[in-house]
Amino acid sequence: MACVGPREERTEKSADWLARVADIRQWTQRGKRAPHKPLLLLHAIAQLHNDRVSRLAYEQVGPKLRAWLDDFGPQRDVQHPEQPFWRLQNDVGLWTVATTVPIRPDQLSDGTLRKAQAVGSLAPEFVSALLDDLALMLAVARSLLLSNWPESLHQSICESVGLDLGGIEASLARQRTRELPIPERRRDPEFRIKVLRAYEYRCAMCGFDGRLDSTTVGLEAAHIQWWAVNGPDVIPNGLCLCAMHHQLFDRGVLGLTSDREVMVSAQFVGRDRAAEEMVWSLSGKELLRPRDHLDAVAEPHRRWHEDQVFRSPAR
Numbered sequence: 001m002a003c004v005g006p007r008e009e010r011t012e013k014s015a016d017w018l019a020r021v022a023d024i025r026q027w028t029q030r031g032k033r034a035p036h037k038p039l040l041l042l043h044a045i046a047q048l049h050n051d052r053v054s055r056l057a058y059e060q061v062g063p064k065l066r067a068w069l070d071d072f073g074p075q076r077d078v079q080h081p082e083q084p085f086w087r088l089q090n091d092v093g094l095w096t097v098a099t100t101v102p103i104r105p106d107q108l109s110d111g112t113l114r115k116a117q118a119v120g121s122l123a124p125e126f127v128s129a130l131l132d133d134l135a136l137m138l139a140v141a142r143s144l145l146l147s148n149w150p151e152s153l154h155q156s157i158c159e160s161v162g163l164d165l166g167g168i169e170a171s172l173a174r175q176r177t178r179e180l181p182i183p184e185r186r187r188d189p190e191f192r193i194k195v196l197r198a199y200e201y202r203c204a205m206c207g208f209d210g211r212l213d214s215t216t217v218g219l220e221a222a223h224i225q226w227w228a229v230n231g232p233d234v235i236p237n238g239l240c241l242c243a244m245h246h247q248l249f250d251r252g253v254l255g256l257t258s259d260r261e262v263m264v265s266a267q268f269v270g271r272d273r274a275a276e277e278m279v280w281s282l283s284g285k286e287l288l289r290p291r292d293h294l295d296a297v298a299e300p301h302r303r304w305h306e307d308q309v310f311r312s313p314a315r
C-alpha cells in the first residue's frame, strides 16, 4: 500500500479545490462572458483573508457586486447580482445560501433575497482548506483572475474587491515557500516581441514610439480577444499599444470598427485637454497598419472585443 504523508494528502486536496474553482469559469450568459461568480468568489476570499469572515449578507454585498459587474463585466442595462449569489451554490459545492424563508428558483430576484435576509457562506471544508493552505488561497485567486481578465485589469479588480494578493503572498512566504502550480495554458513568450515588431514599435492608435537607450519603453502587446478567454497568441489578435491606450482598450473605452478605425465610448468622461488629445481625438482615426498585411487585425477577434468589451455606443 502506498504511504501518503500529510503534506502529499494536503496537496492532493488543494488540487481538487483548485479544479472545482476552475470549473466555474466556463459559465457564460447567452454567449457573453459572465464573470459574476468569479467576482463574488474573489470578494469572499478577500474577506476570509482580511477578516477571517466566511459569511456575506446579500444586503451588503449585492450593491457592491452590481458596481463591480458594471466595472469589470460586459455591458448590460441591468446587472443581476442575485444570480451569482444564489447560483454559486448549485454547480461547484463551494458556497451555500441561508434564507429566513424558502426561495423557489422562479422567485429569484434582488428583492426576494433582501426580504429573505439571504446570507451566503463559503463551504466550511473550503474555508479550512484555504486557511490551512495559503498557497491554495493564492492559486485560487490567481486562477480566477487569469481565467477571466487580462493582467492589465487585475490590480483594479483586486483593489475593488478588497483582495490583497501581496499580503497573502507575504503571509505565505512567512509560513513557508510552497507553490501550487496554477492550471493554465502556456503563453507564447514570443507574442510580445512579434507584435511590437509587426507594428514597428509604435502604438497602433496614437503612434507613440518611446525608447530609452536601446529598448522600447511604454509599449505593450495587447490581446484583442483576451488571452484569458481563449484569445490566441497570434499577430492578427494583437495590437502594439502604448500603456495608456492598452488600459483603455481593455476597459472598453476604446474599440475598433470593422473598417479598423478607433471608436471611443460615449460613456467615457474626460474634459481636460489631455483627455481630448489622448482619447477623444482618436475617434474615427485609422489604426496603424502592421508591416505585413497578413498580420492585420482579424475580424472575429475584433468583433469579440466589440461585443464583449467595448462600452457601446461609440461617440
Ligand SMILES: [Zn+2]
Pocket: 203, 204, 205, 206, 207, 208, 241, 242, 243, 244, 245
Ligand atoms: Zn497610444
